[in-house]
Amino acid sequence: MKKKYDYLIVGSGLFGNVFAHQMNKNGFKCLVIDKRNHLGGNIYSEKTEGINVHKYGPHIFHTNDKSIWDFVNQFVEFNHFRYSPLANYKGELYNLPFNMHTFHQFWNVKTPQEAKAKIKDQIKDLNIIKPKNLEEQALSLVGKDIYEKLIKGYTEKQWGRDAKGLPSFIIKRLPVRYTYDNNYFNDKYQGIPIGGYNKLTEGLLENIDTQLNVDYFQNKEHFNELASKVVYTGKIDEFFNYKLGYLNYRSLRFESETLEQENYQGIAAINYTERNVPYTRIIEHKHFEYGQGPKTIITKEFPQEWDKNKEPYYPINDDKNISLYKKYKDLADQEEQIIFGGRLAEYKYYDMHQVIASALKKSNDILNNQ
Template identity: 45%
Template sequence: MKKYLIIGAGFSGSVIAEQLARNGNSHVTVLDERETIGGNCYSERDPETGVMVHKYGPHTFHTNDKEVWQYIQQFCEMVPFVNRIKTVHHGQVYSLPINLHTINQFFKKSFSPSEAVEFVNAVADRSIVEAQNFEEQALKFIGRDLYEAFFYGYTKKQWGCEPRELSASILKRLPVRFNYNDNYYTSCFQGMPRDGYTAIFEKMLDSPYIDVQLSTKFDSTWEKSTYDHIFYTGPIDSFFNYKFGRLSYRTVYFEKNIAIGDYQGNAIINYPDQDVDCTRIHEHKHFTPWEQHEKTVYFKEFSKETEENDIPFYPKRLKKDMITLEKYLEEAKLNPLITFAGRLGTYRYMDMHQVIKEALDIAKMHL
């Protein structure tokens, strides 16, 4: 029987553990320094309102990958859910992503789809052939007015730097539509787990061949020779004790509020204006519209630079980070019995479905 060690009980670590233990010919030890499983996807019932809360910020499941969709449904019932995000700019509520309604409302027009295409092409900066950063990407596709209204301030608050310092790839996943479709995602499969995300992880890790140890921190002094392979899903710079320096991440923190009834009428509302401190407000009862609750709980979300005792959320991937990352990746190649996986282990921004797909592929290599 092979012995595996997995550091991290989020989606990456839990999927790998579930797959390796499935056939009963491996024993898997899963460590997590938190008191809970599920990583940043952990969910729980709020004791005062009864609302299912995503403790570390909202998560909406979506994918075009049929394999991933079928896999996740082994552990939950996915209720169809469409994420419709709103944004407040100068006291007006608009729909995101930018769509025909957003364009018409913002410019006080009544364009048809073809007229809107022509108009946006006229205001976009077509002198930019290959966008080199986030700001150029936005200016190339939507022009300065829409960029400054909906993206500049929000991005500066979320990432803590000028948007032109960020990679253009961050914005490439935000669509612009010339119809009235306000579904935030274009994925074929979209849903919300009926019983919350934690229930998924409980089922994934419920195996006699999986030993979960919470509140347990891994460090590089652990005796590794007792395991056939180690899968590490924590921050890659932490694994190497920051020998090449720290990679930069943004983290988020929340201000919790309780109210009667319905606070904002929508799951997520963004606040891109710089005179508003928070980046967005999420009201979690709207993630489970099939439930009824007299009270509501909502969270104002704020972003800041990750310090030593903070939970890292978003890899910034600035130029200096990518130079440092390359050193860690080269170091990782010297450790063939250790696989680095997940958002933190590879220092990449990935959604849940991408993390699951990567974990399934990694596990297949060891079955």
């Protein structure tokens, strides 16, 4: 008997929404469900005082892939925002990402050669040949001074672990440049949707059935019966009822405040790098869209240990968790009617352009094999 839908998509994040859009465009009927009271997953923004507040932390779109840029721009126009945060250490401000401005602020050096010589001198006695952990990787990249003030405390409160116990690849995502360039991302295409990310979500899900405030696991059989196939974008261990154990994440807590002033900090984001400051950064949302109103909204971002009642944000990709994920992946590969995709289902940190590319590839692979 033909089912009502071709695809049930569990989770309205970017992976699920892009997949649904592509399949709907090609004549397949889709239903997108989400346990939250809104669509869009973590890119959802909430309009307050005329300001689009990034409810689950700031999202800055960036990519070098013109096809991905063209794809998102068919739904909403993007502005020219460039992410150039500052770091605050005990009241002193430093430019990010680490670049010649930062090196000049620390050591009064003016040339790349002077900066490299300073870093080399700071790590010459450490004998770091192949960095074994985040601390060694960071020291080899930027030397002791910057590591101690701008990396160590921030990283340890972000991850809740000693920097020596964290894998080196985490810090490799941080740009280090020997140019006077405060643009955090080098990508050719960058920006924020004009009017907020909800416009992107609305465009992706146009003419697609959606249901909110529904928990897939509380009525799994009912939802599975609705569609020929299920696209699952939630936590992979939850899908299998945690029967092999829990995968670990770091979570976040946000405290937002509306201020009766036009401009609080003059920039979209300032990182607070001291270990004893409980939040990692303060976001001022209006600066993402060059807002001019009389009020402003700031959000303090507090990292915290994850449990199953909290939102999972960052997978902890250490050896133990990677090993456990592989076991869950083996189980997932045996599920013929279930397609697993996205950050939580793949236990993988994705930037937005990467998760869109993943969803496009998955949908195109299916369409090409029809």
